[in-house]
Amino acid sequence: MNALWWFALPILLLPVWWHRRKREQHKAEPLATARFLPRAEPRQTRAWRWNDLILLFVRCLLLACAIAWLADPVMPWRGDTVIVASGTDAGWVDRQVGQAGLLEADRVAMPAAQAIGWLRAHEREWRPEARLLVLGDIPMPALTPEFRRKIELRTLARPAEAAERHVYVASERLEQWRRVFAAGGEIVDEAPGAKTALIVWDRPEAPPPSLRAPLWLVANTAAFPELRNAPQVDGLRYADSPRGRLWHSAAWPPKSADAARTLLEHWQRLHAGPPAYTMPSRVFAASPSARVLEASGALRDMLMAALVALFVLERILTHARKR
Known part of the structure; x- marks a missing residue:
């Protein structure tokens, strides 16, 4: 954990030790009358100057700032907050x-x-007395979230907007394919365009190289070698290609409206996944057992700027001390 870096604070004693062991070297000049003086062992003295103290302080502060950057501390600074999901009615x-x-x-x-x-x-950026309110249609997660503080959630639970999906069908059985997509509410276009999200290719020849779409329903796999060894799920084979994602089923096109609806449901479930459900309004009580996540790094930019400034100042003071 990043908090273990705080145990490195004793390293601040290193600059103090280094400054204390520094000695000023003086050149000894013998005097003619020194022969008449009693012999004495030479002694060294330490003299602290004001720039030494400033340099020592800057170096200690530089090390402390580096340790804080590694520890990534969190400072509770947020007060009462309302979190609003994008698109919620104002x-x-x-x-x-x-x-x-x-x-x-x-x-x-x-x-x-x-x-x-x-x-x-x-979560740790809020002060203990701060209140949190979450507004909007928040998708329900797989597991109930736990927080170390009280959080209130209020949802609007508005109905989902109907998605408009455009389909282009290249087939001699156009009317049969139209009945398939009538069950799902898709819009069948006469020609592919920028809004085309799905192309149905029910022809033996290969499509033009410039034809692209996010999704393809392929009835004849002769022109799509990617589908030869493609995996199969619920009777549907799929593969990714430069044209888009390819899907194929031997039962296409379906013979009845019920078969079409079932096949489309399987395809949409496999491609888009299960629909997202909105969480009900509730109050999350503070849970002491909630796992504390790592710090979010909110102070790291400021600490890095302080590190750079202190390093430059330390170099300037060191150079000035040697002059």
Whole structure:
């Protein structure tokens, strides 16, 4: 852990030891009358000058700053905060903030999918008395998050917006493919364009090299060698290619509306994954057993700037001391 670097603080004694053992070397000049004086052993004396003390202080501060940079400390500086998921209705946010009594609190806007992870990473930056309110449709994580402080979550739970997907079909069985996509609500275009997200290729010849799309449904694999040894899941074979991701099923095109709907559901589940569900509104109680994450590095930039400045100052003082 980074906090173990604080055990290196005793290294600050090194500059003190080095300065104390420095000796001023003086050249001895014999005097003619020295023969009449009693013999005595030579002694060395140390004289501290003001620039020595300043140089010692700067060197100790430089080492302390380097240790702090390695330890990556966290300074609680945040007060009451409202975290708003991007795209949340502004009027609803204002009402919720007013009800919670956080009108003077700072507001932080961020994507909904990053809110929980960001909170976990920066949790130690809030002062103990600070209140946190999270507003918006936050996706439900696989495991219930735990925090070391109380956090309130309020969700709007608005219905998901219908996604408009454009499809281009290259096939002699165009009407049959239209019935397939009518079950899913896709828009079948007459020609491929910039909005085309899916191309259905149901022809034996290869498509033009310039034709690109994120997704392809391939009914005839003769022109797509990538699908020959492609893995198969739930009756669907898929492979990535420079044209886009290729999907193939021997049952395409489906013969009935139910078969089309089932096949499209399987394809969408495999490609896009399960849909994201919104977390319900709740209050996360402080959990002493919550795992403390590593520091987020919020102070490292300032510490690095201080390190550079102290190093330059130390070099200047060292050069001036030798003159």
